[in-house]
Amino acid sequence: MELSIASVLRALRGWGAVAAVLCSITQAAAEAPSGAEGVYASAPPRLLQIRTLVADAGRQTSTGSGFLVSPDGLAITNYHVVSDVALEPKTYRLEYTAADGTHGDVSLLAVDLPNDLALIRVDKHDAPYFSFDKAALDGTLQKGERLYSLGNPLDLGFTIIEGTYNGLVEHSYNEHIHFTGALNPGMSGGPAVNAQGQVVGVNVATRRGGQLISFLVPARFAAALLERSRARNPAPADLRKDVTAQLAAWRAELYHAFAEQGFRAASLGTYQAPETRASWFECWSQTNASASPKPRASINSTTCTADASVFVASDLNTGAVQISNSYAKSTDLNEFQFATALSQLAQPRLTTGGSFRKWYTPQRCVEDFVGLAPSAATNDGSSANAGNDSKMLVAAKPSSAQLPLRVIWCAQGYREFEGLYDVVLVAVTQDHGDEALVSRLSLQAIAYDDAMRLGRSFLKGLQVVR
């Protein structure tokens, strides 16, 4: 159930032949009939197929789509279509193929990593180009409007797909348009336009396991990128720095928003567990109550996930945030058996978004018993000086009133991205031998200080209610 930008690209790789099929499209209809035929008639000269080639071999490694947005050859595509060139400019280069069969070099001007967009320049002048839909830029588009998504799926040739605008995706940190239509690999970076041929969004992804559920990047991000960077002329190595800087800045913003929303206490058995207030999390509950054979300890879990991960490179997708709380109570396990069951629940399991050898530093852990201030004393976790408060209260109350915890903190750094880490924090309550709360906070691509701040307020959200 996850956004699979990566799946788009993966399938897209290895489709070899160039889309010379584009040429077969008729150049009729200057009178611009409305609907699909109109779009079909006017769009081809404005569309590009973007190919990534290995610089030395001159052969393509992946293809995607793009579209012209200015008369002087500026075009928009997805970041994930050009990521190889942004990250490894010495190894890869870009080429475009137009509908009329002409092709030429592409220079990469700018990327927008969080929104998976890129601005490129092709060697074309006075070519027709797409304009942006005013309503889409203002965010006043009506749900249910017909949209036409354009591109070159699976390198089969120019294709138009009709679908419906369904507004913005709920429970998502990044803005995405929910488009009901069948996007396919290779269409990434192509435009989705209204009946007048104006751009509403950029094709970006489909949902694995769904039917016709696809996503578009809203046009306003593409328009903003165009405005911001049309005059740029970066050195190849700058783009890699841009990617790093954008990733760090975007993650910092996301985690600040997350921390600002703070945690609220949700009751789970005899404990209060921290849950996020942020609306961009999707929460699911799980229980083993109906399991067969009858479980010997009941385990009820709530897991809230923000699929705020982005495509960084073809082998790195990172940025997911997850909070999970499990309340376990023994029915007929003894204390040792129950502890074994808890051990299984509490393994830190840092999930990585890419290959370890390429992207991560080794995982390091800290583990200890921690006494937590009693529940009545905790205040809002988002308060900045909460750490000092709790220390004072620990000193003031007898230690028996503390909530004892076993806390495991594991972290690994990113090799390339200075200041970013993946962190997982697991806390297991230690006040009873036959019941416990196992709380887990996993944060991908986060600055260490942010992780510590969130970790502290997460722990503060753990309380006993008896």
Place this chain on the structure above:
Amino acid sequence: MIWVEILSRHRDVVGRFRVDRAEITIGRGYDNDVIVDDPYVAAQHVRIVRDDAGRLVAEDLGSANGLYLEKSRSRCARVVLDGVQPIRIGQSLVRIRESGHAVEPERLAGSERRSLLVWAAVGLGLVLLGIDALLIWFGQTSEAHLSDYLLPSLTLVGTAAAWVGIWSLLSRLFAGRSMFLHHVLIAEAGMLAFWLYTAFAQFSSFALTLPGVFSYQYIASWLVLAAICFLHLREVGRTHLVAKGVVVGLLLGTAIAVQTLQRSEAFANSGRQTISHVLMPPSLRLVPLRDEGAFMGDIEQLKSKLDADRAEVRKTSPDR
């Protein structure tokens, strides 16, 4: 009266001759008092006489291959005999003893000692099976099946039996006695030591928050294995103990070095330590609770380690 004993390479007596003469000759020829069937022995090789002080001495009778004291490499024309060290002629070991040679006191008939060993072996075996079952029981979080207990116990018994069987066979071959009970006890003691260490490692990793003890478990296992191998070898034959110790020690060192290397390479490959985080009943905790601030301090320190790791891997990977 003098006894001449022909010894095997393992110092077992393979032939014993009683001679009642003042002068004894030993050689391959049939005119000797004691005949040694060794092609490297001369027809008339050596003679045994008493010197002026009444001690027994061996004298070379002019053989080509000469007369030596046990392992000595220097040829002697004349050797004073003490009844303990054999002489070497050709490739044969010959020991000469007088009838007054002191022997070890009578060993008590084994019944009591043996039954003690039997009881110890059975008792220790039951304790081990008990520990095994207890560990399985503690680890059981789902429906209990009888086979969960039976299979590991049988595997344990089978493995131990095979292990002890091999050593007993070796003992039988080289020492003539299988020493079965001794081998059983050695194997059981080793297993007990290993389990005690494992239990200690788990306990200390939780109750004392010392996960390091756990990560050295493999060293402890190799040490235990080496120790029991040495003890088994000692049962097989009490000679060459230093050499056996050195060989076992070398193998131990190699095994630990190889596994340490393998673990560090696995860590460099996967970025993960192979230890798991153990939880036990909260009542077993021995260390005091730390306050949150101190723990956060630890977490903060971890950052510098991670950053050092990053600097390290950056140094080794090419800059792009």
